[in-house]
Amino acid sequence: MTQSTASLLPPPKERRRLRESRSLTRAQLAARLGVGRATVRAWERGRSAPSGPQGDAYVRLLAALAQPPMGQEAVERERVGHGQGQGHEQGQGQGLGLAAEGSLEKRSPTSATPPGLPSLTPDQAFDALYAFCAPALVRQAYLLTGRRELAREAVERAFQLAWQRWPEVARDRDPAGWVRAMAYEYALSPWHRFRPRYRSPEPPPADPADRALLNALLKLPPSYRRTLVLYDGVGLDLPETAAETEASTPAAAGRLTRAREVVAAHVPELADPAALHRRLAELASTERLRAAKPTAVRTVGERRNVFWTRAAIAFTVTIIGATTLTLRTAPTHYEPPIAPAQAVQGVPPPPAMGPLSPEELALRAKLREAAASGPERIEPTPR
Incomplete structure (x- = not known):
């Protein structure tokens, strides 16, 4: 790499910031x-300098990342072109990856747009995020749960929640990661076991190898399974995996090591992490899982919002009515309580016949001699 080209490289911290600004x-x-991923890490930490054709490509890519975000149509062209230019096994994010590759804007849909670029409405921005993330998310949720319907439901609920909080999600540094975390939380919820529709197991994959891998995944605890899918499936590094699973980096490393050991014990040919990543992508892609249309997800989310809003209003009115009735x-005044009954002493027992x-x-x-009427009946006379 020539000196003139090397001078175009930004500082190491700026390289990482440019990558993270586009959720890569x-x-x-x-x-x-x-x-390799370790090479990129060394470049971003300043431990080594890029050189050769890869260095030239790195300089061009950083220059492209420094440009303002693209519009929705350019996003789709970039995504499709990048997907056609790579093979099935290239990149840990291929097939299972979620992060939008330089496409999803990190600003509010209502913020100012650079001149010459079409502004995205909230609907268009949400649809772009959904179209890019939902297919891979459904496959990842299937690896976590082993249930096709639950995987689709988890992704739809996550995007419905994202639409409800769209101003917050649109400003998030990683909107795809935000939705992924919500989908994983819903998919791994222990309450699904009590739902009648999820009490019986679903038909396993037809391929015996896929069935063995899925059974090995489902034998793992949910936190271990999630760590394995994030690291070996999605392609996150260890600190990012630890942050998303709300664990320390050593704890995430321990979970990953234990999960790989369990999978290798059930499927020995998957002891190699590269082979495990490839088989995870193949297993997730074999089921042909499809997510719903983004318009349907937005419509259901809005209807759910209306339902819960009306329910909250009805509950509030009920509380107000009960308070008013009370x-x-x-x-309006104090009423002393009635004293408990007490036995009267000295009353002779009733005579027998x-x-x-x-x-x-x-x-x-004596009673017969007394006057039947008169003042003495009211005022006793002294004796």
Whole structure:
């Protein structure tokens, strides 16, 4: 690489910033340049300098990344052209990758657009994100769950949530990673086991090799399975995998090592990470999983928003009505409680049937002698 070309390279930190500004992983950048992921890491840390044809290609790619984001039509042309120019086994992001390759804008859909570039409406930006990420996400969710319908449902729910929070997602540094995290969380939720539709197992893959690999994946704990798919399937590096799984880097490394050991124990020919990545891509692509249309996802998400909004309004009205009824019927002054009943002492027991005793006869005569009316019935006279 000549001195004039080397002078065009930005500082190492700027190289990484340009890559991350377009949501490119090191594996995807390495696949474009035809080098290893470790080489790209060394370039971004300043440990080595690019040279030769790969260095020239690196300079041109960084210059392209420094340009303003492309419009939606240019995004699709770039994506299709890049997909046709690479083979099936090139790049860890191919087949399973999610990150938009220099296409998804990191700004708000309503922010200012550079002159000469068409502005994207929120609908168009969401559709572009969905068209680029949803097919790969469904395949990844299938590797996590082993269920085709659950994989599609997880991706649709994740994008519906993204549409509900679109201003936040559109400004996110990695919108594809945001949606991927939501899809993984929904797919690996333990509550699905209680749903009637997911209690019975689905038909396994027809190929015995695919069936053995899927069974080995499903034997892993969810966190180990997610780490393996992110690192060996999607192509994230270890710190990015640890961040997305909310674990430390040593913990993610331990999970990855243990997951590879379990898979290699069930399928010995997959002890090589490169072979494991290739088989994961083949297994995910064999099932022909298809996601719904982006317009349908947006429509269902909006209907769900309307439903929950109305439910919240109805619940609020119910609480207000119950509070009003309580205030109307509540007492306005203090009412002491009624004392509990007590037994009266000194009351003679009721007499049995028969002749009256002398005391009772005397009491009856005294009562008969008393006046039937008069003031003495009201005011007792002193004796």
